[in-house]
Amino acid sequence: MIRRPLRPLARVLSARAEGSDPDLIEAEERAARLAQRHREERRKAETRLMLLGAVFILGFTAVGARMTLLSAAVPVEPRGSAGSEPIHAQRADIVDRDGAVLATNIVTASLYAQPRDLIDPANAARQLAGIFPDLDAGDLTRKFTDGRKFLWIKRTISPEQRQRVHDIGEPGLLFGPREVRLYPNGAVAAHILGGAGFGREGVGAAEIVGTAGVERQMDSRLRDPAEVDTPLRLSIDLDAQVALEEVLAKGMADMNARGAVGILMEADTGQIRALASLPDFDPNLRPAPPVSGDPADSPLFNRAAQGRYELGSAFKPLTAALAIERGEVTPHTMIDTKGPMKWGRYTIHDFHDYGDRLSVEDILVHSSNIGAARLAIGSGAAAQKAFLGRVGMLAPVPVELSEAARTTPMLPRNWSDLSTMTIGFGHGIAVTPLHLATAYAALANGGLLVHPSILASDWRPGEADRVISARTSAETREMLRQVVARGTANIADIPGYDVAGKTGTADKPLPQGGYARDKTISTFASFFPADHPEYVLVVSLDEPVTIINKTAFRTAGLTAVPVAAKAIERLAPVLGLRPEYPPADPGRTADGGKSPERAASLYTLAGND
Template sequence: MIRRPLRPLARVLSARAEGKDPNLIEAEERAARLRALHRAERARAETRLLLLGIVFILGFTTVAGRMALMSAGTPVEPRAGAGGEPIVAQRADIVDRNGAILATNIVTASLYAQPLEMIDPARAATALSEIFPDLDAGALLHRFTDGRKFVWIKRTISPEQRQLVHDLGEPGLLFGPRETRLYPNGAVLAHVLGGASFGREGVHAAEVIGVAGVERFEDARLRDPARVAEPLRLSIDLPAQIAMEDVLAAGMKEMGAKGAVGILMEADTGQIRALASLPDFDPNLRPPLPTEGDPADSPLYNRAAQGRYELGSTFKIFAVAEALDMGKVTPRTLIDTSGPMRWGRFTIRDFHDYGPRLTVQDVIVQSSNIGAARIALTMGGEAQQKFLRRLGLMDALPLEISEVAKAPPLYPKRWSELTTMTVAYGHGLAVSPLHLATAYASVANGGLKITPTIIASDRKPTEADRVVSEDTSEKVRSMMRDVVTRGTARKADVPGYEVGGKTGTADKPMPHGGYARDKTIGTFAGVFPASDPRYVMVIALDEPSNKINGASLRTAGWTAAPVFANALRRIAPIMGLRPDARPEDDVDLLYTLAVNE
């Protein structure tokens, strides 16, 4: 910028020529320079004021807009931000095969305290102990007054309890939103579902995780955010399950048993329609795991999946099925049943003296231990082990219940000739009732090994899964039907349903060796209809005793078999099975085929 000169030469020379004072020219130029400077400063000030006004207008407009939005919205209590991953509580529902809810999530509340904000800790502790009887007022007061800033009181509370706490008016008692698992049917299906609990916990959320049963086995799938809206559909039929549990509870009480198991399985697919273990529990109020004593005495113990028992004469079916399939015997082959049968210092006896010989068919019908042992000896221990392994009786089952993997069958490391004989009639090899149901389905359905499942699916075995021939399966079913019509399981017969099966009574092993003579496991494994089985049902009672005319009867024919019949009468109509209207004295075709061979 070129500054204006105060004494311009041209004007000074002109003034001198005219006789004027040159100093006046300098004064005029100085005044002009000041006027120009003032105009520039004014322009800058006006610009600054304009910009400042614009800023104030924008600021007040923003504040006014924000206040308008807040006044139009719903008031929400501000929360302090928290670092780390958010806790996700969502979990997919579990439903039965027909879509009935078995497990779901509900929104509830948690209760905690901030002692430093409490007005009257003593009054609050006393009032809380009245609302929640399981809380101790003295312990609460100690926690409220020992300097803590945060105290958990209850992880979940009901709406009624929340209102009672709210009515106390104590500002230091606060609530947090919480999702929890709900089992709307209570104890029904307890051992299948298992239960859930909390993992990671915060004030405003908690992680729901499975702790047992299918909840634990399928935990990752149930917690998958991409599949939360997709329920896990089980193969269980809820009405059939309720009927099974009702019948088992009544039978357990009538027979004075300490425990009971009921399993209903589709013979051709392995899908389980009902699975019950008594005593049971409510998964909404799951009790703690036992820390001492026999785990089997806890209601948490799943006898169907975890219980490993020597299931007695139900195993004779497998010895005969193997011998028939190998061509070693036919149903009419005579077996030496003279006894007692001795092996070293051990003696094998029958429950009754059945005479010197029985046919293979009658070995099953009369349930001869000696006959089953001699049949097993004709095949040898190695062949027996291979056959039992093909049936799945020597390995843990691949079932979708977490406890199953922890209960593989128990058998001796050294498979002696004595083991071969005793396993043939159900001693020396301990398996779960689920193993037994699976093996019976595989033998009776035409000879195809099934894989048990509680997940609804369309999976069926193929010819590659064959364990025995169709002819063998047909002959075995004939024998099982004969057991019910004229053998040890007459009390399992239900007119119109053509029941076939086998009883099994096994003395319970004692903790320090040997067997108890007055404690047994009574089992009946049945199929129906025997000519073309659709279902397998296993009923087992732990230490049953049926008192008739003052006598205590412990055999499965008097204990498990009648409970089976009661269960079938209740369940068959639920499953849509109508009784066959044919007269009961019609000739059984399968039995005729077997006898004429």
């Protein structure tokens, strides 16, 4: 900036020429210079004030906007900056094939304490023990006063319990939001659903994870945020499930059995309509797993998917089907059944002496061990093993139950000729009832191996899944129909519903080796209607015994078959199957029952196996 001169020469000379005082010019210039400086300082001050005002306006605008956002947001529990993943409590519902809810989430609360905020710890502990009988007042008092800052009291509480805790009036007792898994049908389908529990937990949420059954097997699908609003639809029919469980529970009690299994499967698709294992449990109050003893003693044990049993004569139709498929026999081929049958130092017996020769059909009808053994050794060990592999008997059942994937069949170490014969009539190999149901579906549906599933789908087997020819399947179906019509399963000959199937009674192995003579697994594997099978039903009873005329019977014909017959009578209407009555049978009375003479002969047959 150029400073103004205080005594401009031109003005001084002009003043002198005019006779004015040149000193006045200096005074004027000083005043002008001072006024200019004041103007510049004022301008700077005004600029600073404007900038400061703009900063204040921007600052208050930002604070106001942030406060608006915070007031509109849902409050959540503060989280550390360590980058931990949030806890997702949501979990998709599980429904049956018709949309009935089998499992869902409900909102409840958790209870925790901040002991340093408790006004009267002893009184709080005493009142909490009154609300929750499983809590000990002395133990709570000790924990409230030992210096800790946080204490879980209850992971979940009911609304009534929350109100009672609230009425205590202690500021140190706090509630956190919780979602818990609810099974509205209680113990129904317990072994299918399995159960769920808490994974990672925080004050504001808890992760729900599957612990068994479909809840565990499909855990990632059920917890997927993208799928949480889409229920997982099972193939289970809730009405059929309830009916099967009720019949099975009564049959288990009537037959004094230790346990029971029931499996209802669609013959053409492998979709499971109902699956029951007794004793069962309530998934809402799932008990703790056993830490010792026999796992089968626990209600958590899924006998259908985990129980490996020698299923006895129920294997004989597989032996006959293999021989027919290989072209070695037909249903009417006569087989040597003269007994006892010697093989080295071992002897194979039949329950009764059935004569020197029986047809293949009558081997099944009368359940001849000797006849099945001769069919099996005729096919050979390699063919038998390969066939059992094709029908799924040598690997875990690929069903959506976590227990099934961990259950491998028990096979002979050395598949010898003797093993081949004993496996031919269901001994020396232990599989689950689910294995048996899968194999029977292939026998019934025209020879196609199904993939058993509890998930609803449109999948059906194709020619790539064929294990036997349609002709072998048809001939096997007819033979199994004869087992019910005039053989060991005659009690299942239900008027209006043509049932086909095979009984099986196997002595239970002892832990120290050998077999118990008074403990059996009795099984009836069946399908219906016999001429165009729609459903496979397998019923097994663990250690059944029924008393008839003061005599104890353990054979499947008098234990498992009556229970299965009741189940079919209950299930058929539920499944929409109408009874079909054939022309009058001389062996039946006018009301559809069996005549006394025929009933007596069939009763004798039922005691064979």
